[in-house]
Amino acid sequence: MVPARAGDAQAPGRLNKQMAVSTIPANVAGTFSTMGARRLFVFGGIALIAVGMFFGEIFAVFLLRQNGGQTGQALLAAAEAVAAQDPSAAKKAFAQIGDLLEDRGTKVDTHVHMVDAGYLALLLALIQPYLALSAASKKLLAKLFLIGGGVLPVGIFLIHYVGLAYSPIPVIGWASILADSAGAMLIIVLIGQIWGFWNYCRRKYASPTEPELPRERSWERRMLLSGGTVLVLLGFLHGAWYAGVSLYEHENREMVILKDLLNQSASHDTAYSVQAYGMLQAEKAVDIAAHSHVIEFGLLAILLSFVQPFVFLTQTWRRRWVMVLLAGSLTLPIFVLLELKFGLIAGGIADMGGLMVVVALIGMLCGVLRYAGRLDAESGVI
Numbered sequence: 001m002v003p004a005r006a007g008d009a010q011a012p013g014r015l016n017k018q019m020a021v022s023t024i025p026a027n028v029a030g031t032f033s034t035m036g037a038r039r040l041f042v043f044g045g046i047a048l049i050a051v052g053m054f055f056g057e058i059f060a061v062f063l064l065r066q067n068g069g070q071t072g073q074a075l076l077a078a079a080e081a082v083a084a085q086d087p088s089a090a091k092k093a094f095a096q097i098g099d100l101l102e103d104r105g106t107k108v109d110t111h112v113h114m115v116d117a118g119y120l121a122l123l124l125a126l127i128q129p130y131l132a133l134s135a136a137s138k139k140l141l142a143k144l145f146l147i148g149g150g151v152l153p154v155g156i157f158l159i160h161y162v163g164l165a166y167s168p169i170p171v172i173g174w175a176s177i178l179a180d181s182a183g184a185m186l187i188i189v190l191i192g193q194i195w196g197f198w199n200y201c202r203r204k205y206a207s208p209t210e211p212e213l214p215r216e217r218s219w220e221r222r223m224l225l226s227g228g229t230v231l232v233l234l235g236f237l238h239g240a241w242y243a244g245v246s247l248y249e250h251e252n253r254e255m256v257i258l259k260d261l262l263n264q265s266a267s268h269d270t271a272y273s274v275q276a277y278g279m280l281q282a283e284k285a286v287d288i289a290a291h292s293h294v295i296e297f298g299l300l301a302i303l304l305s306f307v308q309p310f311v312f313l314t315q316t317w318r319r320r321w322v323m324v325l326l327a328g329s330l331t332l333p334i335f336v337l338l339e340l341k342f343g344l345i346a347g348g349i350a351d352m353g354g355l356m357v358v359v360a361l362i363g364m365l366c367g368v369l370r371y372a373g374r375l376d377a378e379s380g381v382i
Contacts, residue, residue: 035139037135037138037139037141038125038128038210039372040139040142040146041121041122041125041128041146042121042122042125042307042310042368043369043372044118044121044142044146045120045121045122045124045125045303046304046307046361046364046368047118048115048117048146048150049114049119049122049300050358050361050365052111052113052118052153053115053354053357053361054358055110055114056111056115057355057358059108060354061351063104063107064104065347067103068282070100071097071101072274074094074096074097075093075097075274075278076271076274077096078093078094079261079270081093102160106156106157107157109153109156110157111153113156114149114153117145117148117152117153118149119296119299120145120149121145121149122303122304122307123303124142124145125306126213126303127193128210129210129212129213130197131200131209132197132199132200132203132205132209133192133195133199135210137192141189141192145186145189148182148183148185148189151179151181151182151185152182152183152186154178155175155177155179155181156179157175159176159179161175162175213309214309216308216309218308219315219319220305220308220322221306221308222305223323224302224325224326225301227322227326227329228298228302228305230298231294231295231297231301231326231329232295232298232302234298235291235294235295235298236295238294239291246287250280250283250284253280254280257277257280258277260276279340282340286336286339287337289333290334290336291333293332293333294329294330297330300329300357304325304364307364307368310371310372311364311367311368311371312370313366313367317363317367318367320363321360321364324359324360325357325364328354328355328359328360329357330353331349331350331352331356332353332354332357333350334353335347335349335350336350
């Protein structure tokens with residue numbers, strides 16, 4: 001009798017771990033056809049969200065706080081120019097304020113539009129079985145959507161830098177034309193999707209036009225669904241609290257500060273009012289940012305729960321990415337709220353929370369890409 005080796009006891013565990021990522025159930029494989037509309041929407045949606053959030057992290061770390069400080073200095077210079085009755089200096093200061101606000105606005109819009117396009121792509125991936133359109137039409141609409149979803153934020157980003165240079169229209173620059181064209185492309189795609197859904201409902205199909213998503217009850221799906229729901233609920237509760245406790249108080253303070261700023265212009269004592277106005281705007285910004293981010297992360301978790309069957313990783317790594325995503329989704333809004341109290345320390349932790357979400361998204365995207373590659377290999381496509 002051959003004695004058992006110490007490593008043999010672990011062999012079944014290693015075999016089961018390998019089998020967990022080496023086979024694709026037939027009911028799952030049929031829902032992810034090669035370069036079909038659903039696959040394009042899932043790939044593109046996760047990629048757009050990851051890139052948009054990474055851009056937001058870069059902006060928050062390197063540009064947002066600096067922009068706010070420069071805006072405060074420009075506002076103080078404008079108030080001092082008004083007090084000194086210097087029209088040219090006041091005009092220059094207000095032009096600088098407008099330039100800084102446009103710079104900040106285009107960056108924020110770039111981040112928001114790219115992430116929201118990713119959310120919409122994941123949502124469209126879910127409704128593909130309920131569209132009465134041909135596979136070729138669905139695929140074409142998916143490609144147009146991803147092109148528009150990628151070009152739109154790029155055009156928005158360039159608005160501040162391109163301006164009206166060489167534009168055929170006096171009030172609209174080339175970057176705005178590019179962004180508007182991409183937005184029109186997205187509208188056309190959504191009209192096509194609505195038309196397909198309307199036809200599906202009107203013709204009363206007995207079954208979906210393509211296989212539905214697998215209805216699994218895995219730990220990952222349940223955690224993302226429940227965690228996302230809790231995050232959305234927390235966001236609504238915080239929004240209700242802010243509206244009932246702080247909103248009107250902030251509005252009254254803003255009116256008082258602006259009146260003081262005008263009254264103090266004659267006495268050249270405007271620095272305190274400008275500082276108070278900046279602090280008020282910071283308080284409003286952290287409340288709004290925390291409210292919006294926790295709800296967005298909740299919706300992201302809910303949408304990602306439906307694509308977990310396509311994340312071709314071991315169960316251990318799938319659970320790790322889920323936990324990292326939910327932990328980052330909670331860390332960022334909490335420490336955004338604490339940023340005014342603890343300063344850059346809380347801001348750094350909030351940025352780390354956002355980075356955790358980005359890393360989790362990239363990990364899931366790698367699993368989806370791995371799934372697609374194995375599926376194509378087993379079907380003989382590659």
